[in-house]
Amino acid sequence: MTVVPSGGPGGPPPPAGCEVRAADPPKGFGLFACASCPAYTDMFTEEPLFAMQHSGNRRVVAACARCCGFVHSVPLQLEVIFGESRFAPLLAALGDLPARWQETAGEGSAVVVRCKQGCGEIYCSEACRDLHFQHSHNLLCVGPLTEDHPLLRFKYHALEHADTLLLAAQVFAFLINKAKAAGGGEQVMKGLMQELLCFCHAPFREACRPPPGRSKDAEFYAHADGLVQEAAALLRAALEPYAPVEVGALFAAGPNFFAEVLGLFEYNNIDLEVNSPLGQLLENRAKALAQHISNPQAVAELKQLEALLREKEWVMRCIWGEETTGIFGDEVDVAQGTVDAQPMDSVMQAAEQGNDAEVASAAMAQARAEVAQLSLEQLLQGPWPAMHGTALFASVARMNHSCAPNMKVVFPGNSARLTATAVLNISPGHELCICYVNQEADVQTRRRRLLEYGFTCSCSRCLSEDSTTLRKAQKRLK
Numbered sequence: 001m002t003v004v005p006s007g008g009p010g011g012p013p014p015p016a017g018c019e020v021r022a023a024d025p026p027k028g029f030g031l032f033a034c035a036s037c038p039a040y041t042d043m044f045t046e047e048p049l050f051a052m053q054h055s056g057n058r059r060v061v062a063a064c065a066r067c068c069g070f071v072h073s074v075p076l077q078l079e080v081i082f083g084e085s086r087f088a089p090l091l092a093a094l095g096d097l098p099a100r101w102q103e104t105a106g107e108g109s110a111v112v113v114r115c116k117q118g119c120g121e122i123y124c125s126e127a128c129r130d131l132h133f134q135h136s137h138n139l140l141c142v143g144p145l146t147e148d149h150p151l152l153r154f155k156y157h158a159l160e161h162a163d164t165l166l167l168a169a170q171v172f173a174f175l176i177n178k179a180k181a182a183g184g185g186e187q188v189m190k191g192l193m194q195e196l197l198c199f200c201h202a203p204f205r206e207a208c209r210p211p212p213g214r215s216k217d218a219e220f221y222a223h224a225d226g227l228v229q230e231a232a233a234l235l236r237a238a239l240e241p242y243a244p245v246e247v248g249a250l251f252a253a254g255p256n257f258f259a260e261v262l263g264l265f266e267y268n269n270i271d272l273e274v275n276s277p278l279g280q281l282l283e284n285r286a287k288a289l290a291q292h293i294s295n296p297q298a299v300a301e302l303k304q305l306e307a308l309l310r311e312k313e314w315v316m317r318c319i320w321g322e323e324t325t326g327i328f329g330d331e332v333d334v335a336q337g338t339v340d341a342q343p344m345d346s347v348m349q350a351a352e353q354g355n356d357a358e359v360a361s362a363a364m365a366q367a368r369a370e371v372a373q374l375s376l377e378q379l380l381q382g383p384w385p386a387m388h389g390t391a392l393f394a395s396v397a398r399m400n401h402s403c404a405p406n407m408k409v410v411f412p413g414n415s416a417r418l419t420a421t422a423v424l425n426i427s428p429g430h431e432l433c434i435c436y437v438n439q440e441a442d443v444q445t446r447r448r449r450l451l452e453y454g455f456t457c458s459c460s461r462c463l464s465e466d467s468t469t470l471r472k473a474q475k476r477l478k
């Protein structure tokens, strides 16, 4: 099978004030400043090349399939969070309050735009829906398809094994659309593939992490290869009828290009985290109601709001865990450049680990008792589920790691648009680095986590912490 070449310069132009060039070996390429930027100021903002909400997170957040922002509908957001039938009485008792909360907050009426072909994708606006369709959804919409269609089988396969297979499908559909728009043909597609390959470092089997406690043995490699081959075959079958020549180029080396794209996501993607607007909106409403405490209607509404918050708090403690955040325990600190991306508490998870229904119900009862003790003020401070996803950004894909970084990246708005902020003074020529792992962790932990990115860190902080650790060990031995 032909080996697909990968890694190298190229790709979209970097943000203004930055350049991509060779970094100190063995780091490969890096992103460098061409202009000064004082500490704690924003250096650039950027839209993702590809982004998606984690499939588990869809159970708690209604996010726009294109921009990943919360869709503007308090009623829908609550319906999603309280989707289980046991919450039907709670939602029924609220009646039209959620819609009124949205309107009284000055947010206007609810806006939920759905895919025209009925696949279930939702959007925050018609503009997002149309852009998503042109980008890749035209080839990936399952609305009009029958159950045995390879695209549907591909999607089930992805949901069972890895979300990033869905993101890889997005990349393939996007490349086909882009190739067609540029006149189509094998050569055009090969050129586009090469642009993406310059970001790639390793195929999926090399870049992926084994589950906790599992080594990368022959069985693991066979499993990873099988997973990729099956996904690639289904995706090829799904896309080939639309663009046989272009799809032929994408799969000319069998599943190799597909495997490189999946490997790219393992090393270069960053975790998306967009905060929920619901907490602030409901806190404002509670404060407004509290000012009319002599009005029985206001008191009744405040009680309903409190009941909702109590139920949400219980659900947060009981049901939502890593599946919905997409951030798993052993990879908590792998949220590149972002801090505090912690998974939510989940007593269900503790119970599931014990595989015991009795443990589960005892844990849920305990959570219920704890939540019953919380005051309204405490309930108002409780978190709402955030949108969690994963995305590829052209500039971040060029940012190397440092354990003492000069940059951090955050998602300050209601979308996957990233802001890169300097955390130290930056001068022209400085390499811009983020921390891929938990910056607070000790040197051994950081090193272990960074091995998942395929390198051993030897930045000045690691070297100095290494020598301190060594000195302490030598002292103990004396």
Ligand SMILES: C[S@@+](CC[C@H](N)C(=O)[O-])C[C@H]1O[C@@H](n2cnc3c(N)ncnc32)[C@H](O)[C@@H]1O
Residues within 6 Å of the ligand: 008, 026, 027, 028, 029, 030, 198, 199, 201, 267, 268, 396, 397, 398, 399, 400, 401, 402, 453, 454, 455, 456, 457, 458
């Ligand atoms: C997001 S990419 C960064 C850009 C990459 N250097 C390039 O040439 O495109 C992440 C990869 O860069 C390399 N890398 C990043 N930081 C590094 C460091 N501090 N030391 C060695 N390699 C590093 C690793 O191969 C890692 O998987």
